[in-house]
Ligand code: NAP
């Protein structure tokens with residue numbers, strides 16, 4: 076058994092300002108990588124700028140990261156980073172800017188290489204990365220993964236390099252500007268990480284601690300989320316500060332879980348659905364969770380996982396998720412391509428502890 080969790084994680088209100096020194100020590104000039112709007116609205120970008128100013132550390136901002144970031148955008152940000160001579164990268168936002176920050180840090184550290192190195196298995200240097208999450212879903216602030224959109228292949232894939240953030244600064248107050256749909260979709264992503272890590276070939280009793288803790292956190296807030304869906308207003312009007320804290324903790328814990336095991340079939344199946352239909356990541360993954368649990372061969376493990384979440388069985392879980400997420404219709408054509416793609420994806424299949432066949436996989440669509 077092995078456990079390795081190298082990221083220095085702080086989680087508290089005012090986290091960025093409280094740990095400005097740990098941030099500034101990463102280099103002399105930072106590239107701040109963020110999306111177009113949300114980090115300005117929720118105060119996270121301002122906090123990072125302020126923290127760096129306090130420490131007398133220079134920075135430059137790249138704020139054009141799109142959802143499901145593409146290789147092209149990563150390369151555009153790399154140009155700015157090289158031109159500005161930055162020596163560390165700070166990702167601020169949801170999983171998209173945080174993942175992009177890792178890939179950008181790798182590309183800046185290897186200025187003579189082109190984008191092909193992202194998907195080549197080779198040893199490469201990388202600039203230090205700090206992450207400031209503003210969604211509670213991906214856990215990218217603690218994972219070594221960076222998932223990019225590959226337009227040439229009409230899908231998404233994690234880059235071949237493991238880039239552990241040096242520092243994660245987690246402040247749940249940034250979640251309060253989230254829309255109901257973003258909050259729910261991202262929570263389901265974290266839930267999928269916990270489940271796919273628990274029911275994984277690489278799971279062992281050390282790394283399962285993360286999933287168990289995260290699933291219990293989910294059990295505590297799952298009724299609040301459903302109330303929020305039923306009420307339909309802004310999450311900040313319905314959820315308490317404690318629930319926002321628990322969501323952030325659940326997401327980071329889920330990130331620690333998949334750091335050790337990676338994800339499994341629901342994630343693999345979700346990527347073409349996101350690419351072709353524009354379904355947000357967490358919602359696309361959530362479509363496949365009930366089928367994954369229903370047809371999983373290790374029934375006792377499924378019972379244990381559902382027990383941690385306080386669900387009586389798969390049916391109970393499915394009804395909950397249907398109400399929380401809503402349903403998505405996937406066309407026969409896309410579904411056929413999706414199943415074929417997964418059956419050819421050894422990296423994902425090997426994380427499933429049993430043999431998987433096409434016939435069973437077809438049943439995952441509801
Ligand atoms: P996201 O794509 O980063 O952001 C989704 C939307 O939410 C964007 O419009 C963003 O706006 C907005 N947003 C972010 N924070 C907000 C806030 N606090 N208030 C209001 N709006 C906010 O969403 P995500 O689900 O966090 O990340 C998904 C990506 O992460 C996918 O590419 C997925 O494949 C990847 N992922 C990575 C890992 C990993 O281990 N590295 C794991 C799972 C998923 P702006 O664009 O204006 O910022």
Ligand code: FE
Pocket residue numbers: 212213264265268342356360
């Ligand atoms: Fe995910």
